[in-house]
Amino acid sequence: MKATSKRSQKLEKLRTxxxxxxxxxxxxxxxxxxLDAASRGLDVLLVERHDFASGTSSKSTKLIHGGLRYLKNLEIGLVREVGQERAVVHEIAPHLVRPEKMLLPLVEGGSLGKMTTSMALxxxxxxxxxxxxxxRVMLTKEETAEYEPLVRTDILKGGGFYAEYRTxxxxxxxxxxxxxxxxxxxALNYVEATEFVYDDDGQITAVICHDRFSGEHITVQTSHVISSTGPWVDELRTVDKSMTDRHVFLSKGVHIVVSRERLPLKHAVYFDVPDGRxxxxxxxxxxxxxGTTDTAxxxxxxxxxxYLEDVEYILHxxxxxxxxVNLKLEDVESSWAGVRPLIYEEGKSGAEMSRKDEIFESESGLLSIAGGKLTGYRKMAERVVDRVGxxxxxxxxxxxxxxxxxxxxTGGPFKxxxxxxAYEKEIxxxxEAASLSPDRAAYLVSNYGKQSPEIIEAATHRKEGTDVGRLxxxxxxxxxxxxxxxxPIDWVERRSGRLYFDMPSIEPVLEEVLAVFAEAYQYTEEDTNRERERIRKAIKWVSEFEAAPEGVVVPEIVAV
Structure with a gap:
C-alpha cells in the first residue's frame, strides 16, 4: 500500500x-x-497512534450534557462548567451538537424523589x-406517561423534562x-510517539515518532509537549520517568444498540435501574x-x-x-465498550470518582492531562494550553x-x-435531484454539515454501482x-458511524467502499482481502457476545 501525496507531504514536514x-x-x-493552541498562534503537530477518536472519544454516551448525577457528589463547579459548555459547543457546531430533550421518569424505589428532582433540575x-x-418542567404521572407511553406506569410517580445535547x-x-x-x-493518525529526546538539562527537545503505516521512525523537534492520551496517559508518564502515586483508574462503560422499531421512544429517557445506577x-x-455500565x-x-453479562445487564x-418492548439478545444490532480515564481516589468506586480533569507537569516539561468529560473538552484544552503559556x-x-x-x-457555520x-431539507x-435517496439528508448533515454538497456532487459523477453504493x-x-x-475501517466505524448506528447499511456498500480505498492506496488483492476481513471482524466484535472469563468484573443484575 502507498500513502497519498497529502500524507507524504505531512510526513516530510515532520522530518524537516x-x-x-x-x-x-x-x-x-x-x-x-x-485547535486552542493553533488559534493562539502556536505551530502545532498532533499525532495519534491509531485513528483519530479511536479510543474513549468514540465510546462515550455521545452526549454534551451537564452531568446531573454529579450534583449528588456536590461537584458544583464541574456541573456549572460543563453545563455552560453545552451551549457553547452547540453554538460552534449545531449540526453536530443537537438539542435533545431528556425525560426523567420518577419511580417508586428510585434514586430521586419529586421534591429532590425538582430542586436538582x-x-x-x-x-x-x-x-x-x-x-426544566416537572410532570405528573399522567403527563410523564403521555410524553413517553412505553414507560412502566405501575411504579411511576411523575417525571422531569429538561434539556441536553446529543452528538x-x-x-x-x-x-x-x-x-x-x-x-x-x-495532524497525522497512525503515528505513534514512542520516545522522548532530552537536552543536557533534562528538558524534552524532540519526540521519536513511528509511522505505523510505512514503518518509518522520525525524530520530531518540538519546544513543548502535551500528552492527552486518555487511558494511556500513565504509559507516557512512565516513558518520561515522571510517574507519581497520582494515576489513572479505568472504568468500563458499555452501550448497546437496537433498531428504533424495537424501542420506538418519543424522547431520550434517563432512568433508574435496580442497582442504583x-x-x-x-x-x-x-x-x-x-447505556451505560460502570465497572473497573x-x-x-x-x-x-x-461481554454477554454487560448486554444482559443493560437489557434487564x-x-x-x-x-x-421485551428486548432480547437477538435485538441487539451493535455495541461499543470504552473506558473512562478517571483520576484514582483511594476508597472510591469508579462511579464515585470525580470526573474533574487534572494536569500533571514533569520536570522534563511534559504536560499530561487526564480525567474530565467529553462536554468539557474545550475548557480542558484551554487550561493545559495556558500551562504551555x-x-x-x-x-x-x-x-x-x-x-x-x-x-x-468545519461543517458550519449555522446561525x-x-x-x-432547514438545511437538511435543501440537502x-x-x-433527490441527483437520483439519490433523500432520506440520507439527516445523516449527511449531522455528520458533515455544509460539506455534504461536495459528497453529493462526487456521487453524481460515479457512473457505476448502486445508488446507495455510489453515495x-x-x-x-x-x-x-x-x-x-x-x-476502510476508519470510515465504517468513525467517519460514518455505521458500525454502531447503521449496521445493516454496511454490507450493501462494502465492496464499492473497498474499491475506493484500493484505488486511493493502490491495494493489491491481498490488501483488499485483509481490509474486508478486518471489517468482518469488527462487526463480529460489536455484535456477538461471549461470557466474561472468570475473575473479570462484570455488572450484576439485581433481582426485583
Missing part, C-alpha cells in the same frame, strides 16, 4: 520542521488542544444559565482536528442506543470487549422500565490570547439549530481526501 507544540493523542481532548438549570423553553463524539473530534488544521496545525436510552435516526477495567484499553434494566513565559515568550468559543467548527433543520432536495463510495473518497481516513 521544528514545532512549537507536539500534542500526543488524537481524541477529543487532543483535538481541542490542537432547578439547580442544574441555574448553574448552566438555562433560559426559555429549555428550562457523535468521533465526528466532533474529527471536525475539531480539521478546524485546527485550518488554523495552521498539522441510571441509564440513558437515546433515539438516533434509525436506532436507539442504551484492568485489561487492554486497545481492545475492550462487550431497560425491560424493567419499558416492559412492553506559563512555560513559554519562563523562556521570555508570550502566548496570544484567543478563545475557541468564537470559532465555528442556529433551526437553520440546520434532501439535492439528493457511500463518494463519502468514503471524500473522507480519504479531507479527513485522513487511512483504512
Amino acid at each position: 520542521h521544528s514545532f512549537d507544540l507536539l500534542v500526543i493523542g488524537g481524541g477529543i481532548t487532543g483535538a481541542g488542544v490542537a 432547578w439547580v442544574y438549570d441555574f448553574l448552566a444559565d438555562v433560559e426559555g423553553d429549555d428550562k 457523535d463524539d468521533a465526528r466532533l473530534t474529527i471536525e475539531n482536528i480539521k478546524t485546527a488544521e485550518k488554523h495552521g496545525a498539522t 441510571m441509564f440513558f436510552a437515546i433515539p438516533r435516526l434509525r436506532c436507539t442506543y442504551i 477495567y484492568k485489561g487492554d484499553p486497545d481492545a475492550i470487549p462487550t 434494566g431497560t425491560n424493567l422500565i419499558f416492559p412492553t 506559563k512555560q513559554m513565559k519562563e523562556d521570555g515568550k508570550k502566548l496570544k490570547h484567543t478563545t475557541t468559543k468564537d470559532i465555528d467548527l 442556529d439549530f433551526a437553520a440546520v433543520l 434532501a432536495a439535492l439528493l 457511500a463510495a463518494a463519502e468514503a473518497a471524500w473522507c480519504i481526501e479531507h479527513e485522513l481516513a487511512l483504512y
Whole structure:
C-alpha cells in the first residue's frame, strides 16, 4: 500500500520542521488542544497512534450534557462548567451538537424523589444559565406517561423534562482536528510517539515518532509537549520517568444498540435501574442506543470487549422500565465498550470518582492531562494550553490570547439549530435531484454539515454501482481526501458511524467502499482481502457476545 501525496507531504514536514507544540493523542481532548493552541498562534503537530477518536472519544454516551448525577457528589463547579459548555459547543457546531430533550421518569424505589428532582433540575438549570423553553418542567404521572407511553406506569410517580445535547463524539473530534488544521496545525493518525529526546538539562527537545503505516521512525523537534492520551496517559508518564502515586483508574462503560422499531421512544429517557445506577436510552435516526455500565477495567484499553453479562445487564434494566418492548439478545444490532480515564481516589468506586480533569507537569516539561468529560473538552484544552503559556513565559515568550468559543467548527457555520433543520431539507432536495435517496439528508448533515454538497456532487459523477453504493463510495473518497481516513475501517466505524448506528447499511456498500480505498492506496488483492476481513471482524466484535472469563468484573443484575 502507498500513502497519498497529502500524507507524504505531512510526513516530510515532520522530518524537516521544528514545532512549537507536539500534542500526543488524537481524541477529543487532543483535538481541542490542537485547535486552542493553533488559534493562539502556536505551530502545532498532533499525532495519534491509531485513528483519530479511536479510543474513549468514540465510546462515550455521545452526549454534551451537564452531568446531573454529579450534583449528588456536590461537584458544583464541574456541573456549572460543563453545563455552560453545552451551549457553547452547540453554538460552534449545531449540526453536530443537537438539542435533545431528556425525560426523567420518577419511580417508586428510585434514586430521586419529586421534591429532590425538582430542586436538582432547578439547580442544574441555574448553574448552566438555562433560559426559555429549555428550562426544566416537572410532570405528573399522567403527563410523564403521555410524553413517553412505553414507560412502566405501575411504579411511576411523575417525571422531569429538561434539556441536553446529543452528538457523535468521533465526528466532533474529527471536525475539531480539521478546524485546527485550518488554523495552521498539522495532524497525522497512525503515528505513534514512542520516545522522548532530552537536552543536557533534562528538558524534552524532540519526540521519536513511528509511522505505523510505512514503518518509518522520525525524530520530531518540538519546544513543548502535551500528552492527552486518555487511558494511556500513565504509559507516557512512565516513558518520561515522571510517574507519581497520582494515576489513572479505568472504568468500563458499555452501550448497546437496537433498531428504533424495537424501542420506538418519543424522547431520550434517563432512568433508574435496580442497582442504583441510571441509564440513558437515546433515539438516533434509525436506532436507539442504551447505556451505560460502570465497572473497573484492568485489561487492554486497545481492545475492550462487550461481554454477554454487560448486554444482559443493560437489557434487564431497560425491560424493567419499558416492559412492553421485551428486548432480547437477538435485538441487539451493535455495541461499543470504552473506558473512562478517571483520576484514582483511594476508597472510591469508579462511579464515585470525580470526573474533574487534572494536569500533571514533569520536570522534563511534559504536560499530561487526564480525567474530565467529553462536554468539557474545550475548557480542558484551554487550561493545559495556558500551562504551555506559563512555560513559554519562563523562556521570555508570550502566548496570544484567543478563545475557541468564537470559532465555528468545519461543517458550519449555522446561525442556529433551526437553520440546520432547514438545511437538511435543501440537502434532501439535492439528493433527490441527483437520483439519490433523500432520506440520507439527516445523516449527511449531522455528520458533515455544509460539506455534504461536495459528497453529493462526487456521487453524481460515479457512473457505476448502486445508488446507495455510489453515495457511500463518494463519502468514503471524500473522507480519504479531507479527513485522513487511512483504512476502510476508519470510515465504517468513525467517519460514518455505521458500525454502531447503521449496521445493516454496511454490507450493501462494502465492496464499492473497498474499491475506493484500493484505488486511493493502490491495494493489491491481498490488501483488499485483509481490509474486508478486518471489517468482518469488527462487526463480529460489536455484535456477538461471549461470557466474561472468570475473575473479570462484570455488572450484576439485581433481582426485583
